[in-house]
Structures are given as C-alpha cells and as structure tokens.
Amino acid sequence: xxxxxxxxxxxxxxxxxxxxxxxxxxxxxxxxxxxxxxxxxxxxxxxxxxxxxxxxxxxxxxxxxxxxxxxxxxxxxxxxxxxxxxxxxxxxxxxxxxxxxxxxxxxxxxxxxxxxxxxxxxxxxxxxxxxxxxxxxxxxxxxxxxxxxxxxxxxxxxxxxxxxxxxxxxxxxxxxxxxxxxxxxxxxxxxxxxxxxxxxxxxxxxxxxxxxxxxxxxxxxxxxxxxxxxxxxxxxxxxxxxxxxxxxxxxxxxxxxxxxxxxxxxxxxxxxxxxxxxxxxxxxxxxxxxxxxxxxxxxxxxxxxxxxxxxxxxxxxxxxxxxxxxxxxxxxxxxxxxxxxxxxxxxxxxxxxxxxxxxxxxxxxxxxxxxxxxxxxxxxxxxxxxxxxxxxxxxxxxxxxxxxxx
Amino acid sequence: xxxxxxxxxxxxxxxxxxxxxxxxxxxxxxxxxxxxxxxxxxxxxxxxxxxxxxxxxxxxxxxxxxxxxxxxxxxxxxxxxxxxxxxxxxxxxxxxxxxxxxxxxxxxxxxxxxxxxxxxxxxxxxxxxxxxxxxxxxxxxxxxxxxxxxxxxxxxxxxxxxxxxxxxxxxxxxxxxxxxxxxxxxxxxxxxxxxxxxxxxxxxxxxxxxxxxxxxxxxxxxxxxxxxxxxxxxxxxxxxxx
Ligand SMILES: Nc1ncnc2c1ncn2[C@@H]1O[C@H](COP(=O)(O)OP(=O)(O)OP(=O)(O)O)[C@@H](O)[C@H]1O
Ligand SMILES: [Mg+2]
Numbered sequence: 001x002x003x004x005x006x007x008x009x010x011x012x013x014x015x016x017x018x019x020x021x022x023x024x025x026x027x028x029x030x031x032x033x034x035x036x037x038x039x040x041x042x043x044x045x046x047x048x049x050x051x052x053x054x055x056x057x058x059x060x061x062x063x064x065x066x067x068x069x070x071x072x073x074x075x076x077x078x079x080x081x082x083x084x085x086x087x088x089x090x091x092x093x094x095x096x097x098x099x100x101x102x103x104x105x106x107x108x109x110x111x112x113x114x115x116x117x118x119x120x121x122x123x124x125x126x127x128x129x130x131x132x133x134x135x136x137x138x139x140x141x142x143x144x145x146x147x148x149x150x151x152x153x154x155x156x157x158x159x160x161x162x163x164x165x166x167x168x169x170x171x172x173x174x175x176x177x178x179x180x181x182x183x184x185x186x187x188x189x190x191x192x193x194x195x196x197x198x199x200x201x202x203x204x205x206x207x208x209x210x211x212x213x214x215x216x217x218x219x220x221x222x223x224x225x226x227x228x229x230x231x232x233x234x235x236x237x238x239x240x241x242x243x244x245x246x247x248x249x250x251x252x253x254x255x256x257x258x259x260x261x262x263x264x265x266x267x268x269x270x271x272x273x274x275x276x277x278x279x280x281x282x283x284x285x286x287x288x289x290x291x292x293x294x295x296x297x298x299x300x301x302x303x304x305x306x307x308x309x310x311x312x313x314x315x316x317x318x319x320x321x322x323x324x325x326x327x328x329x330x331x332x333x334x335x336x337x338x339x340x341x342x343x344x345x346x347x348x349x350x351x352x353x354x355x356x357x358x359x360x361x362x363x364x365x366x367x368x369x370x371x372x373x374x375x376x377x378x379x380x381x382x383x384x385x386x387x388x389x390x391x392x393x394x395x396x397x398x399x400x401x402x403x404x405x406x
Numbered sequence: 407x408x409x410x411x412x413x414x415x416x417x418x419x420x421x422x423x424x425x426x427x428x429x430x431x432x433x434x435x436x437x438x439x440x441x442x443x444x445x446x447x448x449x450x451x452x453x454x455x456x457x458x459x460x461x462x463x464x465x466x467x468x469x470x471x472x473x474x475x476x477x478x479x480x481x482x483x484x485x486x487x488x489x490x491x492x493x494x495x496x497x498x499x500x501x502x503x504x505x506x507x508x509x510x511x512x513x514x515x516x517x518x519x520x521x522x523x524x525x526x527x528x529x530x531x532x533x534x535x536x537x538x539x540x541x542x543x544x545x546x547x548x549x550x551x552x553x554x555x556x557x558x559x560x561x562x563x564x565x566x567x568x569x570x571x572x573x574x575x576x577x578x579x580x581x582x583x584x585x586x587x588x589x590x591x592x593x594x595x596x597x598x599x600x601x602x603x604x605x606x607x608x609x610x611x612x613x614x615x616x617x618x619x620x621x622x623x624x625x626x627x628x629x630x631x632x633x634x635x636x637x638x639x640x641x642x643x644x645x646x647x648x
Contacts, residue, residue: 004520004529015508316504319465320565321493321521323486399492400466403504 005326009333012310020338023302027342027382028349030292031375035350037288038371040357041281043364047192048277052270054190054199056132058097058236059266060228062090062243080222081260084207086250087124087226093242095235100127101223103207105215109163110175116162120176120203122210122223128187130229138170138185141206149208153181156200157189177214181205194273233267240265289378295342296382303335303390314394315402328395335387336380343379347372410477412573412605413439413462418471420457420628431457432628435471439607441572444599446616446636447609448644449625455609458625459577462607463498464488476572493521497566499576499608503558505550505565511537512546515564522569536564540594556587563594567604574598576608580615592618613644 013020064080080103087101103122108115121127125140141152153174160169169183190199205214207223230239240263247261307314314327351372354365420432431454439445449455460466461473464480473480476495483491492498505514516533524532537543540560542553550558559579566574574595580588596618598604610616616636624632624643632643 004526008520011508312504313506316506317517317521318489319463319492319498319504320518321489321569323489323521325486326489326521398466399464400460403465 002329005329005333006337008330009337012306012330012334013337016306019302019306023299024338024342024345026295026298027292027339027379028295028346030288030295031343031346031379032349032353033288033291034285034375034378035347035367035371036353036357037284038281038374039350039354039365039367040363041277041284042366042368042371043354043358045274045277045281046366047364048194048270048274050191051194052274054132055193055266055270056130056227056229057267058230058233059130060230060236060240060243061264061266062086062226062228062247063262063264064222064224065260065262080224081251082223082226082247083221084223085221086247087223089246089250090226090228090243093239093246095231095239097229097231098126098130099229100124100130100227101207102127102225102227103210103215103223104225105210107176107214109159109203111163111169111172114163114165116159118156118159118201118203120205120210120214122205122207122214124207127204127227130227133190134188136186136188138183141184141204146206146208149206149212151179151181151209151213152184152205154185154187154204155183156187156202158198158201159203160186176203176205179213194270236265236267292375292378292382296339296386299335299338299383300386300389303331303387304393306334307331307390307394311394311397311402311405314397315399315405318397318399318402324395327397328391331391331394332384332387335391336383339379339383339387340376343376346379347375350375409441411438411440411474412443412476413437413607414472414474415462416472418461418473419469420454420461420466421469430628432461432468435628435630437623437630437633439573439605441605442599442603443605443607443621444596444619445607445621445623446619447607447623447625448611448613448616453625454628455625456577457628459575459607459609463496463575464492465498489521493518494569495572497563497569497571497574499559499562499566499574499579501578501581503550503555503562503582505558505561507550510547510549511542511553511561514550514561515568518565518569532568533564536568537561539567540564554587556583556590559583559587559591560594563591563598567598571604573605573607576606578609578611580610580612588612588615611646613646616644 062082064082082101084101087099090096091099100123105120106117107120108117124146125142128140136157140154141150145152155169163169163174169186172183173180174183187200187204193199211221228239228243230236243263244259248259251260253259317327351367354367357363358365415435415437418432418435419430421428421430435458447455447458461468464475475491478491506517512530512533515536516529519529519532534543534546537546540563542557542560542564545553550561580591583591592615595606595608599606608619616622619636622632622634622636622639622643623630632639
C-alpha cells in the first residue's frame with residue numbers, strides 16, 4: 001500500500017519537474033547551510049577547547065608593567081619590574097603548586113644550511129609542569145643548568161621540522177646568535193594557542209642563559225613574566241589576592257599607588273573564550289535554521305499550489321474509492337520525499353562546503369554524525385509539518401466538489 | 407443482499423445552496439433497481455439527471471430522503487465507508503472519461519485496486535485482463551492522449567469494471583462520442599449486463615442509446631414522470647432532448 005502510494009506521489013512530482021527541483025532547492029540550501037554553519041561553529045569550539053587543554057590548568061600569568069583602568073597594559077616596552085626572586089617568593093605562597101619566571105625574545109637559529117627565526121623563552125624547568133607540557137623525546141634542562149647558565153635548548157615541533165626535517169635533533173648543536181647550543185630535548189606538540197599562535201614554534205633555554213648570554217637585561221635578574229599554577233580552581237581567587245599583596249610589598253608600592261605588574265587569570269579568560277565560541281556556534285546554527293524554515297515554507301507553498309492544481313485528479317481518485325487518508329498520505333509523502341531528497345543533497349553540499357572552507361579558507365571545521373542526524377530529523381519534520389496542512393486540505397475535499405473543480 | 411434491490415430510494419430530495427438561497431433540484435424521488443437491470447435515464451437539460459446520478463454514486467449527499475445501496479443505509483455511512491462503497495460496489499463512468507493524463511492506460515485501470523489494497527503484480531494482471539475485455543489489450547503502456555475518445559471511454563469502463571462492481575453508473579457515457587462509436591460502447595454495456603449480470607444505470611439524451619436499455623426513467627423538473635419498460639414508453643418520453 002505504502003509502496004503504491006509512493007509510486008503515485010512520485011508520478012505527481014514528475015509532472016512538474018522544474019517546480020519540484022526548485023522546491024527541493026530551498027531544502028538543499030537550508031540543510032546545507034545548517035550543516036556548514038554547525039561544522040564551522042563546532043570546529044571553532046573544538047579548536048578553543050584544544051587550546052585550553054594545552055594551556056595548563058589553574059594558571060596565572062604575572063606580567064611586568066601595570067594596567068590602566070581601561071585594561072590596557074602600560075609600559076610594555078619599559079624595563080621589566082619582576083625578578084627571579086619575586087618568582088621564588090611567589091612559590092612560597094600557600095596553594096601555589098609551581099612557578100616559572102620567563103624572559104622571552106626573538107632570535108635567529110642556524111643548523112647547517114637551515115635557519116629559522118623564532119621565539120625563545122628563557123625559563124626554569126618548572127615551566128613544563130606549569131604549562132602542562134611534556135617532552136616528546138630527550139630530557140629537560142635542570143636547575144643546575146639554570147644556576148650555571150649553560151647553553152642548552154628544548155625545541156618545539158615546528159622548530160624541529162624547520163631546522164632538522166627528518167633528522168633526529170637530540171644531542172645536535174644549533175647556533176643561536178652565533179653561539180652553540182646543545183639540543184637536550186624535543187617538546188610534545190601543543191597546537192594553536194587561544195589567540196591563534198603556533199605554540200610549537202618555540203625554543204626553551206634556561207632563564208639565566210637568556211638573560212646573560214642571549215638578550216641581556218638592563219637590570220640583572222629581571223624577567224618579563226612569571227607563570228603561576230594554583231593548586232585548584234577554588235584556590236585561584238585567594239592565590240590572586242596573595243600574589244598582589246606579596247608583590248606590592250616586595251616592590252614597595254605605597255597605598256593608593258598603581259601596581260607595576262599585572263596578574264592575569266588565564267583560566268578565566270579561557271573559559272570566557274570557550275563560552276564565546278559556544279555562543280557563536282549556537283548563533284550560526286540558529287541563523288542557518290531560519291533558511292531551513294524558509295525552505296519548509298516553500299514546500300508548503302508549492303504543495304498548496306499543486307493540491308489546488310490537482311483538485312480534479314483528487315476528485316477522480318475519490319470517485320473510484322480513495323479515502324481521505326489515502327489522499328492525505330499521497331500529498332504528505334510527496335512533501336516528505338521532496339524534503340528528504342533535498343536534505344540528502346543538502347547534507348552532501350554542506351559536508352562538501354565544510355571541506356572546501358577547511359581546504360581553501362583554512363578554517364577549522366568539524367562535521368559530526370549528530371549534526372547530520374539533526375539536519376535529517378529537522379528536514380523530515382519540516383516536510384511533515386509543512387506538508388500536513390495542504391495534505392489535510394486535500395483529504396477533506398468532497399468528491400463532487402473536487403470533480404466539478406475547473 | 408444479493409437477492410434484495412441494488413438501489414432503493416424513498417422521498418429523495420436535493421437542494422443546492424447558492425448565494426441566491428436554496429435551489430431545489432430533486433423532489434421526492436422514489437425508485438428501486440433490482441440486480442441485473444439495465445436502466446436509461448432521460449430528461450431535459452437541467453432536470454436533475456446528473457444530480458441524481460451523483461447521489462446514487464455516493465459522490466454527493468441528498469438533502470433528505472432514504473437511500474439503500476446494496477443493503478446499506480448510505481446516510482449512515484462514514485466518509486471512509488462511502489469511499490469503500492465507491493471502490494467495491496459501484497463503477498462510475500463519466501461523460502468526460504476522467505482518466506489520469508500522466509498515467510499509462512494500464513495504471514489508470516489499476517488505480518481502484520490500489521485503494522482496495524491489491525498487490526502490484528495482481529493489479530497489473532487484472533488491469534491487463536480488463537483492457538483485453540474492452541478490446542484494448544495492445545495499448546497497455548499508452549497514455550490517454552494517444553488514443554481516441556471512444557477508446558478512452560473503453561479504458562474508463564475497464565477502470566469501472568476492475569473491482570468487479572455490482573453496479574455501473576454512467577452519466578452520458580456517449581455524450582462526447584460519434585454515433586458509430588456510441589453504438590460500440592452501448593454494445594459493450596449490453597454485453598456486460600447480459601453476460602456478467604452487472605446492473606447498469608445510464609443517463610442519455612438519445613433515444614437510440616436508451617433503446618439498448620430495458621427500463622426507462624424519465625425525469626422532468628426533478629420528478630420522475632415515467633418509470634417503465636423502454637418499449638412501452640410513449641414517444642414523448644423517448645424524445646431526444648438535445
Ligand atoms: N453545484 C450546483 N450548485 C447550484 N445549482 C446546481 C449545481 N449543480 C446543478 N445545479 C442546478 O441543478 C439543476 C440540475 O442540474 P443537473 O446537472 O442535475 O441537470 P442535468 O439533468 O444533468 O442536465 P444536463 O442534461 O444538461 O446534464 C440545474 O438547474 C442546475 O443549474
Ligand atoms: Mg448532466
């Protein structure tokens with residue numbers, strides 16, 4: 001019975017092919033847009049989450065220089081106000097797990113014929129623990145390397161790829177600013193940071209080496225920033241307060257005067273970014289859903305026209321024994337076929353579009369089975385919902401009125 | 407059920423609701439049709455013949471009165487039950503054929519079987535047999551617009567027959583056909599009535615078409631003015647009305 005009704009619906013659709021295809025197009029675009037937008041939204045969300053996971057947990061960054069009331073950092077280029085001893089003092093605070101003072105800079109690396117310009121961070125072995133950064137191979141430098149400012153380095157994956165290609169960098173000597181450095185280890189891949197930088201394009205050296213031999217400092221022992229890991233997320237507000245108190249005291253800042261440092265709660269910022277990404281993702285989906293709705297209304301419109309056009313045919317069918325529900329089923333099936341075929345094509349288009357956006361636009365995309373399933377269910381529902389009214393209208397016709405219709 | 411009348415109506419009235427108020431068309435019509443009868447209905451244009459046929463065919467409802475079809479009280483049937491009666495008991499043949507233009511002749515003939523839940527293979531087999539019966543076996547895959555009017559009416563008759571109904575209702579089945587083709591169609595009706603015992607009620611304006619039937623009902627202004635054998639009818643009752 002359903003098979004026969006499918007055949008009848010199919011025949012009716014074939015009667016006006018162009019119109020059927022145009023109606024489908026509304027559905028195709030709607031579903032395609034939903035799939036594509038969900039893919040872009042979820043891709044961005046996934047990227048943010050990966051960045052957060054790679055950041056290290058319960059993390060503060062203490063920066064040299066103050067913030068204005070507007071939030072912009074002042075004196076970015078001025079002399080750093082933080083010192084390694086500040087870092088050591090912070091480490092003594094309760095609920096602080098690990099602290100890593102850092103002095104970053106940029107320099108040219110040379111190995112054989114290859115050279116590569118990158119960010120070099122002078123820091124302590126604790127940096128790896130604070131940033132939750134593992135080694136892919138080799139070993140880290142030690143506190144004694146820091147004490148004696150030895151020329152050793154840990155390389156990020158991007159640096160290894162650029163300088164060494166397939167070669168194993170462990171134990172090799174690279175030149176930074178014309179001095180030789182021994183590669184002790186290779187850092188595990190971390191991917192993009194929240195602000196889109198490649199975190200693997202980094203070299204780590206002992207903080208003292210960076211200060212004395214690479215970049216130099218105007219004041220001995222100063223650092224640009226200090227990374228601080230709190231014991232738990234609950235402890236973070238307390239830790240933030242005690243860092244502020246401690247540094248104000250150590251820097252002898254009078255009551256009422258501005259800080260000469262800034263404490264940033266990176267974990268809170270990351271959570272905000274994650275929420276933003278989620279809201280973006282929802283909004284993209286919502287906007288795309290509107291086009292799906294418009295597609296559905298298009299189906300209803302066409303079904304109403306085609307029911308009116310076929311009133312006589314419906315009358316003939318009723319005269320030879322079609323019940324109201326047979327007519328209802330035929331019209332409804334027609335609407336469902338249109339929306340489901342439109343949906344299939346739309347899914348193909350959406351997935352293809354997502355792939356293209358990824359390849360050509362370089363945007364992160366994520367097509368999930370659940371987003372395809374959602375689009376499918378929504379399309380079928382739209383078909384039933386918007387097909388129902390015309391179908392019911394047709395099924396309630398009186399045979400004689402339908403037959404007399406001109 | 408088989409022994410009782412196929413159609414029994416009493417005091418049947420019909421009025422159409424129009425913008426100008428109700429228009430009465432049929433007045434207290436009484437009639438009984440027994441199995442195997444062959445009846446012609448004649449009458450001037452506007453006398454209510456089509457209205458009467460549509461009510462007999464369960465396509466339209468009477469305003470008042472009693473209608474027993476094949477032992478069932480039509481007024482008491484639901485919409486679905488009426489559809490079932492149209493599907494199983496009645497075969498309706500229209501003046502304008504009313505075939506589905508996009509479907510093949512075979513599919514047109516098989517259409518009523520879809521609504522009685524017959525499987526596809528069986529549907530096509532029976533449609534083929536019916537097309538053979540009306541002499542169009544070789545045109546199964548043709549479309550209605552590829553054959554003549556007389557042939558289209560044969561297809562419509564095949565469609566009316568495919569569910570083996572007890573009763574064929576035909577409203578001016580030869581109205582669109584030339585004299586020769588009309589005679590062929592009437593011969594087909596005569597054969598169905600005589601050989602298969604199918605009850606036939608048809609409307610016509612021509613006395614030589616009515617001559618194929620045994621009994622004549624003459625309608626005038628919505629009333630039956632003659633009900634008897636065709637051969638006993640007065641010339642005025644057989645008068646062509648067109
Ligand atoms: N749907 C309708 N609404 C209002 N009046 C109608 C309707 N259908 C028919 N009538 C009127 O009912 C009367 C009978 O019409 P009907 O079609 O039954 O006549 P008929 O005998 O079949 O005529 P003809 O020989 O021309 O086919 C006519 O006066 C017609 O105008
Ligand atoms: Mg008429």
